[in-house]
Amino acid sequence: MSDEAQPIEKAPAVPRPPARRGPGGGGPFGGAGMPAEKSKAFGPSAKRLIGRLRPERMLIVVVTLLAVVSVTLSVLGPKMLGNATNVIFAGILSKQFPTGTTQAQAIAGLDAAGQSQQADLLKSVTFTPGQGIDFTQLGMILLVVLAIYVFSSVFSWMQSYLLNGVVQRTVYRLREDVEEKINRLPLGYFDRMPRGELLSRVTNDIDNISQSLQQSLSQIMTSLLTVIGVITMMFIISPLLALIALVTIPLTLVITTVVARRSQKLFVAQWTHTGTLNAQIEESYTGHALVKVFGRHREINEVFRQKNDELFTASFGAQFVSGIIMPAMMFVGNLVYVAIAVVGGLMVASGSLSLGDVQAFIQYSRQFTQPLTQLGSMANVLQSGVASAERVFELLDADDQSPDPSPAATPADDEGRLVFENVSFSYSPDKPLIENLSLTALPGQTVAIVGPTGAGKTTLVNLIMRFYELDGGRITLDGTDISTMTRDDLRSRTGMVLQDTWLFGGTIHDNIAYGNPSATEEEILAAAQATYVDRFVHSLPDGYDTVLNDEADNVSAGEKQLITIARAFLAKPSVLILDEATSSVDTRTEVLVQRAMSALRADRTSFVIAHRLSTIRDAHLILVMESGHIVEQGTHESLLAAGGAYANLYNAQFAAAITD
Known part of the structure; x- marks a missing residue:
């Protein structure tokens, strides 16, 4: 990593504002898109995701009980409607x-007349000859x-309502854990992780987990309970028809397994191309001005078109193959439906089953295949959610990041004496950057750091x-090793102004x-006046209350x-770090800012990184760095007189333009 990699601007530990703008804030496409890949270890990741629901286990028990009651009531419905059909059928017969005749006499009469098939049909029905339809009994049924369906719907709504709360609170805690984790991660993690990738994980991946849990938990719970309840009722009505219906289960497993295996690779391609396309959009958006300047918009459009085509092809294939599950399951369900209708009709004709029971069984066969189909369709939703969770x-x-020491040391003084003692550091073990660096910055001194790009200037601060x-050595602040201090304590004593605002x-x-x-209004106004913010703020429509827009x-x-x-002025730190802090101001304003900084630097240790060497003439100590080493140090005049690296850098800024 070069020395130009900039951390975000630091200030004393205070609550973070609700929104960020500027570098690192991300373009509008930063969090767009789907999860970048499918899960690598579905079982462990799914188990861990379900484990996140543990704090809600009591409510989950209540949700489960409500689901049991709701499903039980809905399963009883077809059986009761079958009884109603039997009442109507018996009344017509x-x-x-x-x-005045009895049912037995009516059956015997049909047998005597040679109508044995009709006689067998009457054996499965209970009726009173000449009575007609019993509308009182039918009305009661x-x-x-x-009432059964109303209460089933009420319990189902209550279950969905409570489950929604369970899922949302779980995702809420997950977001909190991610936010806390981000604050605990070392800066090196953010250097390795692309910004768009990190934003994707903390935004749409968590949203995808929420949607997947919301859809899959309720569906899976209800579907499994429905399957159990329906199978129970089917065996109560007719074991033979129940065995025919159970053929659906192995066929469902075979279809789901075969389709899932074929769709896995396609889902991997879909997520991969999605991540690649999002990265390309993020890159071209953040560099939009340069794309226009160099006239590369046609090339960018072509790259986008290619990646978009790749994503379309992969997504279409994944969705097409996974979409086969639903119609295949419906086809299997229809085959079972036909088999049940035929066998059930024969059983009614033989008198071994009533017409109402066959009607109820046909309804149960529909209820049986529907949850199996839903379970199959939930496979993709669950797979996507687990991938995001992973x-x-x-x-x-x-x-x-390494934990703060306990107990932590606190400098006795707050003078800003900073000492480097044989400091060594590298971003990669095979590429040494800073080796055995030693220097001392006294309170009130301004230490300027100059050198070519990649020399280690920003790394030093x-x-x-x-x-x-x-990696080696130590840095002390007012005699205390900074590694023995808490980071909050260290950074509360340090102010930083970066080139990137x-x-x-x-x-x-x-x-x-x-x-x-905790600053007062007077202190805020004084800081604004000292840094000449007050000069331009009054020209704005709302003055200090002017709201900065998105960018x-x-x-x-x-x-x-x-x-x-x-x-930084308002923070009043004992150590001040200015990393090209005046690079964006005009020459006249720079003079004013330099004067303000001189007042600020009084009695404070200041580190100034600068490329315009004319701005550091008054520095007490100038360090010239090359490849992580201090090759020269001294005042502006002494370094110019030495005619070394600093003199070459300084004179290069005033050299005449090269001509042919």
């Missing part, structure tokens, strides 16, 4: 025989059925802030106050820089 768990399992841990969505007043939330481009780049400098 009773009209065919004279009043229908009222019971109505990606979030990878984030949660990443190594935290990153080590002061403990964004990275040292960082402003959040809010007023100018709030952005300045971010440096010290904070309703103020100029130089004005944004001044706001960040005012924020």
